[in-house]
Amino acid sequence: MAILRILLAVLALSAAATAARAAEAVDLLLVLAADVSRSVDQPKFQLQRDGYAAAINDPRVMNAIMSGATRRIAVCFVEWSGAGAQKVVVDWTLIDGPDAARKFSDALVEAPRSFADRTSISGAIDFSMDMLARAPFRAPRRTVDISGDGTHNSGRGLLAAREDALATGLTINGLVILSEHPLPWNPEHTNPPGGLAKYFQDNVIGGPGAFVVVAENFQSFGQALISKLVAEIALAPSAATGGPHPHP
Numbered sequence: 001m002a003i004l005r006i007l008l009a010v011l012a013l014s015a016a017a018t019a020a021r022a023a024e025a026v027d028l029l030l031v032l033a034a035d036v037s038r039s040v041d042q043p044k045f046q047l048q049r050d051g052y053a054a055a056i057n058d059p060r061v062m063n064a065i066m067s068g069a070t071r072r073i074a075v076c077f078v079e080w081s082g083a084g085a086q087k088v089v090v091d092w093t094l095i096d097g098p099d100a101a102r103k104f105s106d107a108l109v110e111a112p113r114s115f116a117d118r119t120s121i122s123g124a125i126d127f128s129m130d131m132l133a134r135a136p137f138r139a140p141r142r143t144v145d146i147s148g149d150g151t152h153n154s155g156r157g158l159l160a161a162r163e164d165a166l167a168t169g170l171t172i173n174g175l176v177i178l179s180e181h182p183l184p185w186n187p188e189h190t191n192p193p194g195g196l197a198k199y200f201q202d203n204v205i206g207g208p209g210a211f212v213v214v215a216e217n218f219q220s221f222g223q224a225l226i227s228k229l230v231a232e233i234a235l236a237p238s239a240a241t242g243g244p245h246p247h248p
Contacts, residue, residue: 026094027068028233029139031128035148036079037119039183039190045113048147048177051222052077053105056095058226064233065095072096073233074137077108078127082117083155086127089114092135118154119189121146121204122161125172129165142168143232147175147225150189151199158203171207174200175228177215209235 034048055061056075065073077090089111093104128144144165152158165172176197179190192199200212211231215224 024094024137025070026072026074026137026139027065027070027141028073029132029135029137029142030073030075030232031131031144032075032077033124033128033144033146034077034079035081035119035124035146035150035177036113036115037081037148037150038116039119039150039179040116042113044149044177047221049109049113051225053108054222055225055229056105057098057101058229060226061229061233062098062101064230067234074135074139075104076131076135077104078124078131079114080120080124080127081115083120083123085115085117085120086123087114088131092131092137094137119148119150119152120155121148121152122158123155125158125161125165126156129168129170132170141235142170144170144172145175145228145232146172146200146204147177148200149177149179149196150183151192151196152203153189162204162206166206169207171210171232172205173210173228173232174205174212175215175221175225176200176212177221178217180217 032052034052036045040048065071073095074092075090075095076088076092078086078088080086090104090107093100093107095101095104124146125144132142132144162172178196182191183189190196197212197214205212209232213224213228213231215221
């Protein structure tokens with residue numbers, strides 16, 4: 001009986017802690033949704049994963065976090081590919097200083113790659129919406145970060161998914177990774193008419209202050225990502241560099 005009482009007490013404390021954490025306020029709920037489709041080969045995948053891990057620790061990003069009203073944000077990292085291929089790599093994490101940022105990035109770099117399938121941007125948006133719905137924090141702003149190197153080609157209609165998400169009042173931003181050489185088997189996937197940045201602007205991003213940042217190649221991904229995070233955390237898209245394109 002004593003053991004049972006101890007277990008019940010532990011469970012009660014855990015439930016209380018969970019309830020308290022659920023009510024915790026942050027300045028921003030941010031879903032980082034990274035493309036790991038077939039067009040993202042292993043070197044590109046590693047550069048992208050390492051770029052996210054480094055960016056969350058960058059002093060400029062930390063300064064942006066510390067400039068908010070609560071001096072904290074909540075972040076999760078998901079990887080996506082074809083329809084039904086979405087995975088939580090790092091679940092919701094409170095970032096309130098360098099120690100928390102390091103723990104987040106350590107968990108990120110240690111996780112294996114999730115997929116190498118087709119490209120369902122609608123699936124990424126829908127999955128991100130589910131993540132926001134179950135976030136154990138409350139925030140005045142919610143943002144979904146979609147990074148990718150190609151056009152939507154799998155799952156339900158992209159425009160329908162975007163409009164459903166925007167109807168809830170969130171913001172979808174885009175980080176476009178340009179490809180120097182089109183895919184031999186599907187050149188318009190990574191290099192659509194008008195360019196991938198315009199494709200994202202017309203079909204992916206939306207909501208208050210939405211914008212696209214362009215990484216000219218995977219080598220410049222890290223710097224573009226830092227600029228993007230600073231801009232959206234501080235709610236100042238004009239501060240971004242590397243080619244921000246505000247949504248009309």
